[in-house]
Amino acid sequence: MERRGAAGGWVPMCQAVLPAHADHRGELSAGQLLKWMDATACLAAEKHAGASCVTVSMDDIQFEEAARVGQVITIKAKVNRAFKTSMEVGIKVTVQDVLTNVEKIVSVAYATYVVKPAGAEKIELEAVKLLSTEDYLEHALATERKRIRLGYEEVFQNLMRESNKEDVSCDTFEQEDVVSTDLTHVQSIELVQPPHANHHGNTFGGQIMAWMETVASISASRLCRAYPILKSVNMFKFWGPSVVGDRLVFNAIVNNTFQNSVEVGVRVEAYNCEEWIKDQARHINSAFLIFNAVNDKGELLTFPEVKPTTKDGVRRYRGAIARKKIRLARKCMLSAKEDKPSDLWERSNQAYLSYSNVATLTHLAAKPGWEITSTLDNVKIWTHEEGDVLSLKVEMQVKIASHLAFSLLSNFTYRQQWDKHFSTCEVLQAVSEDDKIYYVTSPPMAGHKPRDFVVLVSQRQPGEPSEPYVVAVKSVTLTSVPPSPEYCRSEILCAGFQIYSDSSSSCTVCYFNQMTSSIMLYLAASLTGSSNSIEDTALECIKFLELKGMKC
Numbered sequence: 001m002e003r004r005g006a007a008g009g010w011v012p013m014c015q016a017v018l019p020a021h022a023d024h025r026g027e028l029s030a031g032q033l034l035k036w037m038d039a040t041a042c043l044a045a046e047k048h049a050g051a052s053c054v055t056v057s058m059d060d061i062q063f064e065e066a067a068r069v070g071q072v073i074t075i076k077a078k079v080n081r082a083f084k085t086s087m088e089v090g091i092k093v094t095v096q097d098v099l100t101n102v103e104k105i106v107s108v109a110y111a112t113y114v115v116k117p118a119g120a121e122k123i124e125l126e127a128v129k130l131l132s133t134e135d136y137l138e139h140a141l142a143t144e145r146k147r148i149r150l151g152y153e154e155v156f157q158n159l160m161r162e163s164n165k166e167d168v169s170c171d172t173f174e175q176e177d178v179v180s181t182d183l184t185h186v187q188s189i190e191l192v193q194p195p196h197a198n199h200h201g202n203t204f205g206g207q208i209m210a211w212m213e214t215v216a217s218i219s220a221s222r223l224c225r226a227y228p229i230l231k232s233v234n235m236f237k238f239w240g241p242s243v244v245g246d247r248l249v250f251n252a253i254v255n256n257t258f259q260n261s262v263e264v265g266v267r268v269e270a271y272n273c274e275e276w277i278k279d280q281a282r283h284i285n286s287a288f289l290i291f292n293a294v295n296d297k298g299e300l301l302t303f304p305e306v307k308p309t310t311k312d313g314v315r316r317y318r319g320a321i322a323r324k325k326i327r328l329a330r331k332c333m334l335s336a337k338e339d340k341p342s343d344l345w346e347r348s349n350q351a352y353l354s355y356s357n358v359a360t361l362t363h364l365a366a367k368p369g370w371e372i373t374s375t376l377d378n379v380k381i382w383t384h385e386e387g388d389v390l391s392l393k394v395e396m397q398v399k400i401a402s403h404l405a406f407s408l409l410s411n412f413t414y415r416q417q418w419d420k421h422f423s424t425c426e427v428l429q430a431v432s433e434d435d436k437i438y439y440v441t442s443p444p445m446a447g448h449k450p451r452d453f454v455v456l457v458s459q460r461q462p463g464e465p466s467e468p469y470v471v472a473v474k475s476v477t478l479t480s481v482p483p484s485p486e487y488c489r490s491e492i493l494c495a496g497f498q499i500y501s502d503s504s505s506s507c508t509v510c511y512f513n514q515m516t517s518s519i520m521l522y523l524a525a526s527l528t529g530s531s532n533s534i535e536d537t538a539l540e541c542i543k544f545l546e547l548k549g550m551k552c
Contacts (some may be wrong), residue, residue, distance in 0.1 A: 009131065010092075011043045012076050018071055030229075031213035033063075033067075033073070035210050037206060038206025039091060039217060048079040048082060053115055054205070055238055060232060060233065060327065062107060062109075064105055065104045074094045076224045077090065080135075082127055083113055085122040087209065088112055120401050129471055133366055134367045136426065140356075147351065147354075148355055156322055161369065172375055179315055185253045186222075194244055202241050219264045223254060224303055227261070229294065231291060233290075237285070242269070257304065259305050262292075263290050264290075266289065269283055270282045288320070354434075356474070358472045361444055362470070370393055371384070378398075379396055391494075394511040396508070396510075401507065403501075410471045410547075412455075413426070414544075419540070421443070423443050425439070435457070437454065437478065438505035450487050474492055482484045492513075
């Protein structure tokens with residue numbers, strides 16, 4: 001059954017923060033905010049689907065600012081992309097001080113929703129109608145975020161297998177000042193009543209999150225003897241529904257502490273009347289919440305170390321360490337500055353480096369203000385200046401099917417056949433079917449050493465006919481390939497190809513490069529008009545693609 005897709009656009013919700021919404025500090029309760037975020041996102045999902053929707057999962061949520069009584073919270077949500085039966089909803093939360101009119105971002109988050117099925121079959125969704133450049137950008141990146149969600153468990157399990165090699169058991173913790181995690185266990189039971197549920201009787205996901213935040217906060221407070229502040233919620237899923245009349249049992253316990261922060265795990269089980277009598281629980285959700293705490297002066301408090309007392313406690317202790325590694329990788333990748341150096345390639349950040357690679361190229365291609373500087377036959381050259389950053393775009397019309405161009409350009413071992421700036425190129429690591437790490441060397445320029453690069457190449461096929469093939473390139477750091485005295489190790493901040501299909505036998509290939517000083521050495525003469533290096537390389541690329549295409 002098909003559902004009608006609605007036009008894109010934000011669904012807004014504005015709320016004045018009242019004393020009833022706040023904690024003892026006069027700050028908006030994190031649990032209340034989570035309820036509002038879920039409600040707004042659900043409205044956006046239902047606007048698109050034209051039917052009732054339920055929360056499937058919520059990506060990591062970071063809280064950057066606190067809202068106080070008297071301030072105004074604005075929550076905006078919109079469907080970024082509709083996959084076959086699920087939707088990604090983007091959520092943006094800001095706080096405004098009515099006296100100063102200063103507005104700050106509280107959080108940017110992403111949630112996944114599905115239509116509540118009327119029967120056994122899932123309901124398919126129509127595509128989102130894209131109205132703006134931002135819509136197109138978020139629509140493209142939604143696919144990358146979905147890859148991260150699907151790959152999260154694999155990354156986590158890989159980290160857990162590595163940690164299992166270490167000899168850690170309950171007997172490992174012999175310090176006298178450690179605190180047993182048993183002392184932090186908190187259990188709470190809630191009866192789901194009509195105000196906690198939607199008009200179909202399903203418990204609001206945001207209400208469950210709010211209850212989880214309450215019990216987790218009490219657990220964390222037993223370590224710091226202060227009022228904990230929720231800073232982030234780890235990515236989590238709803239494994240099953242609960243309805244009006246269910247008893248929800250919340251069990252919270254501290255998993256681990258990290259100097260100024262603590263991770264609390266919360267498990268939620270549901271019982272109807274019959275299950276309650278028979279003690280047959282339904283596991284509907286588990287989540288991990290990260291808190292810190294401050295003293296009267298606003299200084300961060302240090303949490304004591306904790307000691308797990310059971311085998312399962314040791315597993316949760318290790319799991320907290322693995323999740324922290326993933327959180328740090330995510331924070332580095334998703335908040336990366338365009339001028340940051342190459343990133344260290346590790347198990348914990350593979351998915352986020354790949355996401356960052358594709359996302360950075362997508363953002364660069366979508367920037368307004370590209371200016372054409374040269375037109376020659378089937379080649380156009382564009383430049384973009386933003387502050388002291390200069391970017392290059394080379395547009396090529398090629399008589400070859402787009403999927404063939406993609407296949408040839410995504411294999412960097414072919415690069416030296418048409419690009420004189422590549423001397424050698426070898427695969428160092430085939431990370432996945434879509435991501436490979438290459439070692440590249442370039443010939444010397446007058447007065448300079450030859451240069452070398454270690455780059456991640458991420459390739460993506462289009463999810464829809466109107467989308468391009470993508471080949472994204474950025475530098476990474478491999479500890480197994482340190483800089484050599486023979487070469488000058490150079491960086492690629494952002495480069496790659498977008499390939500659009502024009503017909504069954506032609507395509508438009510766009511090459512992008514956000515230039516560093518090392519790249520400028522090769523391109524400066526072309527940009528000043530004293531050389532045709534860029535045009536010549538582009539023509540060689542076209543010639544290579546069309547010649548190879550004839551043989552395919």
